[in-house]
Each structure stands twice: as structure tokens, then as C-alpha cells.
Amino acid sequence: MDYTHLGRTGLLVSRLCLGTLAFGPEADEPEAHAIMDRALELGINFFDTSNVYGWQSQKDWSENVIGRWFAKGGGRRDRTVIATKVYQPLSDWPNDGRLSALNIRRACDASLKRLQTDYIDLYQMHHIDRETPWDEIWEAMEVLRAQGKILYVGSSNFAGWHVAQAQEAARARHFLGLVSEQSKYNLVTRDIERELLPAAQEYGVGVMPWSPLQRGLLGGILAAEKQGRLPGNRVAPESLERYRPQLERYESLCAELGIPPAHVALAWVLSRPGVTSPIIGPVSVQQLDDIEGTLDVRLDERTLTQLDQIFPGYKTAPEDYAW
Known part of the structure; x- marks a missing residue:
């Protein structure tokens, strides 16, 4: 397994991040626990979840499944960099959602209880909250960090200017601010190349692409x-x-390379500047073992050029649309 720093931090995380959205709804608890055990065996130390994953499925919450896995001991918690999220409302009651100081405090305590841990390595804002001032958000995060409940703060689904806004507000408070951003990014969906990726690189924010296979579209x-x-x-x-x-050309190219389409798609994401760890979501140990082989794939410049021709991307703004 290869490792890299999460953004500008000293924290080392695996180049693949294990996504747990399916734990509970699709992968039952025994299978989910087997997947996490296998992930550690493969050297994957970075797991991502959310306080809403599994909540609406009327089955188990992902955080609960992970918490019972941590409770098995054997160094599972110590070997895992766990990331979870806050924002989505869990009911229609006022303040049960978004990024008020009240909800951040309550949601963090609830996640800690479900995860059966006393700290969260990476606490992520699941969406921008345009109605809560940054001073309130950062003060709430500072309190959690001072209490030892969280170590780092990340974001998800932010625009480039949101990252800049957040970082400048944190800088004014002499706070570390964001260290990561989760964005949808793959060969088909490349919008973040205009502004989000440049902003993240400028501010030392590691990018964690979600849906690297475009919900299976790029997996053959x-x-x-x-x-x-x-x-x-x-x-x-x-x-x-x-x-x-485009997919016909893409799968034909993958066949010429002798590499499974899913591996090509993941290898491409891993090759992009500013990307820390794409989030993978296996629902079985077999799927995880297959995905892990992606790290052995290296795409040469000719192949990268061909992929750009099939799935054109974007230049950095404003050159992409102004010149």
C-alpha cells in the first residue's frame, strides 16, 4: 500500500480510502466487518463514513457497524484513521442539522457514541452552510479540538470559493482550518478542475474524490x-x-491495455494533481481485493492523452472560458 500526507498535514493516509456508505443497507454487519479487517490487512488505514449513512435505510447505521467493529479490539481503532461527517438533518426539528454550534456539538457527541471511540480523526462538513457564519463554525470546531474530540477538519461538496472563504476565516483565527475536501471527481465528471482543485492545492487541502467510477459507469x-x-x-x-x-471508445482502450476499466478509472483519478485518496465502496471482500490491484496500474502519457480525448476535461479558470 502507498501512503501520502492528508493535505498539508503530517498525517499519513493510504492512497485508497474505504467508503462505508453501503455498510448496513447493502453489506450486512458480518460482511462489513470482514471488509474492514481485510482493508487493514491490505494496508488501507483511511475509512470514511457519515452520521447519516444507513439512517434512512431502516437498517443499521454505518457508524454503528464501525463502532461494533472497533469494539472487537485487536488494535482496530488505533490502526484506523476514521473520518465522519456532520450537516444533514436527522429529523425536521429545528437545529437538528446544518452547521450551527449547537448541532456540531450534538452531532459530534452522537457520532462518538455510535463509533464507540473518544475521538474522530477527520470531522467533515458534509455541505456548505450558507446561513451560519464562519466564526461560529470555526469556534465550534476549535472547542471540539480543544476537548480532544476531533483532530482535523475537512469539507465535502464545497466550491472553490467556499474553500477560500473557509481558509481565510480560519487563518484570521490562527486555526488550521480545512485539511481535506471530498468532491465528486472522475473521468466523466471533471468540473472541479476549473476552480476547486486549484483552490485546494493553493491552500494545502487534500482532495478525496467520491464516486470515482461514476456509480459504475466506468467499471465496464x-x-x-x-x-x-x-x-x-x-x-x-x-x-x-x-x-x-464515449464508453465504447473507453472500454476498447482498456481492452487494448489489458487492464480492467475500473482499474483504469481509479488509476486516472490517482494520477491527478492534488488528489490524496479516492473513496472506494466495496460491498464484499472480493470486490475490495479486486480494487486494491489498482495501485499497481501506472498510466503512461499516451494513455492519459487518449483518456482526455475520450472524456475532455477543463482548464483552470478563467482560461477555461475566458481565453
């Missing part, structure tokens, strides 16, 4: 379609038809 979907394996797939039919011509 046309080959699966030919084999009749599409029922239950997460890809919307209109999305498949929209990208079908």
Missing part, C-alpha cells in the same frame, strides 16, 4: 450489459445512453 458497464448483468445496476439508463459512444 458495456461488457456487463452484453452479459446481461445490468439489473440492479446503479447507473441510470439515460446516463448510459448519453455516454455510450
Whole structure:
């Protein structure tokens, strides 16, 4: 396993981050625990969850599943860099959601209880809160850090100017501020190349791409379609038809390379400047073992150029649209 620093911090995390969105709803607890055990065996030390994952499924919450795994001992908690999130409301009651100081405090305590731990390594804002001032947000995070409940703060689904705004507000308070940002980023969805990626690099914020396979679109979907394996797939039919011509070229290129499409897509994300760890979401140990092989894939310049031709990206703003 390869490791890198999370943004500008001294914290070392694996180049792959284990996403746990499916733990509870799709992967039952025994399977989820087996996946996490295998992840540690493979050297993956970075796990991502949220205080709402699994909540609406009427099954188990991801944080609860992870907490019972931590409770098994064996160094599981000590070997894991755990990241969770706050923002989404869990009810329609006032203050049960968003980023007020009150909700940040309550949500953090609830996550700690579910995770059965006394600290969270990376506490992430799941969405920008345009109605709460940054001084309030940062003061709440500073209190949690002073109490030893969190170590680092990250964001998710922020725009580039949100990162700049957050960092300048933190700098004025002499606080570390954001160290990471989770954004949707893959060969098909490359919007963050205009402003978010440059902002993150400028401020030393590590980027954690989510949906690196575009919900399976980049994982060999046309080959699966030919084999009749599409029922239950997460890809919307209109999305498949929209990208079908590009996917035909893409899967043909992967066949020429002799590399599975999912590995090519992940290897591409790993090659992008500013990217720390793409978030993978296996629902079985077998899927995890298959994904782990991505780290052995190195795409040469010719292949990267071909991928750009199939799935064009963006220049940094304003050059992308002004000149």
C-alpha cells in the first residue's frame, strides 16, 4: 500500500480510502466487518463514513457497524484513521442539522457514541452552510479540538470559493482550518478542475474524490450489459445512453491495455494533481481485493492523452472560458 500526507498535514493516509456508505443497507454487519479487517490487512488505514449513512435505510447505521467493529479490539481503532461527517438533518426539528454550534456539538457527541471511540480523526462538513457564519463554525470546531474530540477538519461538496472563504476565516483565527475536501471527481465528471482543485492545492487541502467510477459507469458497464448483468445496476439508463459512444471508445482502450476499466478509472483519478485518496465502496471482500490491484496500474502519457480525448476535461479558470 502507498501512503501520502492528508493535505498539508503530517498525517499519513493510504492512497485508497474505504467508503462505508453501503455498510448496513447493502453489506450486512458480518460482511462489513470482514471488509474492514481485510482493508487493514491490505494496508488501507483511511475509512470514511457519515452520521447519516444507513439512517434512512431502516437498517443499521454505518457508524454503528464501525463502532461494533472497533469494539472487537485487536488494535482496530488505533490502526484506523476514521473520518465522519456532520450537516444533514436527522429529523425536521429545528437545529437538528446544518452547521450551527449547537448541532456540531450534538452531532459530534452522537457520532462518538455510535463509533464507540473518544475521538474522530477527520470531522467533515458534509455541505456548505450558507446561513451560519464562519466564526461560529470555526469556534465550534476549535472547542471540539480543544476537548480532544476531533483532530482535523475537512469539507465535502464545497466550491472553490467556499474553500477560500473557509481558509481565510480560519487563518484570521490562527486555526488550521480545512485539511481535506471530498468532491465528486472522475473521468466523466471533471468540473472541479476549473476552480476547486486549484483552490485546494493553493491552500494545502487534500482532495478525496467520491464516486470515482461514476456509480459504475466506468467499471465496464458495456461488457456487463452484453452479459446481461445490468439489473440492479446503479447507473441510470439515460446516463448510459448519453455516454455510450464515449464508453465504447473507453472500454476498447482498456481492452487494448489489458487492464480492467475500473482499474483504469481509479488509476486516472490517482494520477491527478492534488488528489490524496479516492473513496472506494466495496460491498464484499472480493470486490475490495479486486480494487486494491489498482495501485499497481501506472498510466503512461499516451494513455492519459487518449483518456482526455475520450472524456475532455477543463482548464483552470478563467482560461477555461475566458481565453
